[in-house]
Amino acid sequence: MFTIENQVTGKVFRTDGDSAILDDALIHGLNFPYGCQKGFCGKCKATIIEGEVGYEGGIPNGITPEEVADGMALLCQCRAKSDVALVIDELNSVADIEVRTLPCKVQSIERLNHDVTQIFLKIPNAESLQYLAGQYIDLIHPDFEPRAFSIANAPGNDGLIDLHVRLIEGGKFTNFIFNQLREKSLLQLEGPKGDFFFREDSKKPVILMAGGTGFAPIKSIVEHAIATKLDRSIYIYWGVRNEVDLYMDLPQQWANENDNIHFVPVLSQSNEDWQGRKGFVHKSILRDFEDLTGYEIYACGPPEMVKSAAKSFVEQGMIQDNFFSDAFVFAFTGKK
Template identity: 90%
Template sequence: MFTIENQITGKIFRTDGDSAILEDALIHGLNFPYGCQKGFCGKCKATIIEGEVGYKGDVPNGITPEEVADGMALLCQCYAKSDVALAVNELDSVADIEVRTLPCKVQSIERLNHDVVQIFLKIPHAESLQYLAGQYIDLIHPDFEPRAFSIASAPSNDGLIELHVRLVEGGKFTHFIFNQLQEKSLLQLEGPKGDFFFREDSKKPVILMAGGTGFAPIKSIVEHAISTQLNRTLYIYWGVRDEVDLYMDLPMQWANENDNIHFVPVLSQPNKDWQGRAGFVHKSILADFEDLTGYEVYACGSPDMVKSAAKSFVEQGMIKDNFFSDAFVFAFTGKK
């Protein structure tokens, strides 16, 4: 095993030398920049300060002989042959990530319940989409206006983008997706977009509040936290109308398998057999946390839900800068 250290940030991870340095960096949760991941675009160039790296085959076209002579390497293609110290500017905000328009193919589409479908979009092998957990894309079809959907999959380099699409009454695009879209259909996506993303450097415990398919970006955040072995405590609250609207069993699975993850489902219109929480999801959070001062809150759902939550959470001690939402930006008073 070899140790890789980014001397700009001080972050360290280990590699067995069998995978490209970029691949292992992403697995360990480091936001190294990248583009094509095929050695063509050069976006993953880094300076090798100490140690030795090599390529399987010829040096890729994305780096010049002069750059190699100056100690640079393409992290998507090079492999560690010893401990390595390198210098690369990691992405620490959405401003660092390029918004791209890419073709994509529907790899699979599956109904999760009566009004939600799960779609996996495959990006061409020579392309990739870099994003932060929590961001969204615009899905593009020539017959409809582009529609925004949160990315449900954790950031990875496998070329697959997961979406959860709810059938909206009167929504032409969602009706098409739910009833007519077929596997192998060709679409386009534009993204990533949005300033809603997981702040990984914080040490604060996290409350994740989802309403309906607002669960999608929460899923991205939680799976990213699990894959990077982040040990912060995560409290997941998922509010829906009835039990059938809890369209995935993953939250309970996460809670059963991880001591730092807790899950509370909340039904606003439960049937008589429901034994769990009922009412508005943000009120369950208020009941469980007398003082929200030391918490970060990520809220995903309808604007009304997010607005009500923000106002009441501030009144219960939440610092407004610790509240993140994918609904819309609005003003509210509270602690700075």
């Protein structure tokens, strides 16, 4: 096994040398830039400071022999032959990422509860979609207006996009997804979009507040934090109406398996058997944190929840620049 270190960020991961350095970096949650992943575009070009890399076959078209002689390498094609120290600017802004329109196939559909379904979309092997944890895509079907859905899985390199779709009363697209969409159906997506994404360079503890399917981008953020071995404290608050709306057990699993992750579910319309938190989710946060000055807060869900939370959090010391939000607007125009 070899150690790969990006000297720009200090981030380190391990590789057995059998896969391209880029592939292993993405598996470990690092936001190395990339494009075609075929050795043509040159977007994953890095400078090798120490160590040795090699290519299977000749030098790829995306890099010149002169650049190789100067210590540069295409990370999508090269493999580590020793421990490697390299220099590459990792993506940390939506401005660094290209918005693309891509075909996709429905790989699987699973009903998670009475009004939420999970869809996995597969992008063709020759394509890729790079995004930051928390961003969303527009899902496109010729019979409907495009509809925005948050990406629920962490950035990776497997060509899969995880979406959590809630059935909206009167919503034509979501009714189509629930009642007519089938596996292997062909769609298009456009993205990534949105400035709601995880600021991973910060050292502040993180509060993640989700309402309903606002859990989807929160899931992406937490999975990314776990993949990158982030040691910041993470507090997850998931607010729903009743217990059945907690459509995944993952938050409790994360809390059980990671000392720095904590989970509090909050029900607004609980029955008598519920022994946990009750009421509005943002009020549980206010109850647990007397002073929010030193925290970053990510809020995703219905607009009224986000608006009420922002106002209350500022009154309890939160710095406005430390508040990041994505409000879901359930409108028939397909806008988010």
